[in-house]
Amino acid sequence: MTTYVTLINFTEQGLKTIKDTVKRSEAAKKTAAANGVKVKEILWLQGQYDMVVISESDDDTKRMALALNTLKNGNVRGQTLRAYTASEMEKILEQVA
Helix, strand or coil: CEEEEEEEEECHHHHHCHHHHHHHHHHHHHHHHHCCEEEEEEEECCCCCCEEEEEEECCHHHHHHHHHHHHHCCCEEEEEEEECCHHHHHHHHCCCC
């Protein structure tokens, strides 16, 4: 499974309906699971970003489709980063001269 970290900021629309953020996150988890993406954690933040989502998927296409469907709702903007576990990083480092 590939791990992703998504840094999220609320849009103006998302802030206007901020009281629904937890409900939306629960709905997003269910939608993700139905589309083959496991949401491991959703956290709300103080600072530059409003939320962080840690997810896993074995299909980049499904993960990308989920991201686009989330963004088109207009409540958030996000930046998704590919993340590596320690064991994955060890395999990468074996290839470093």
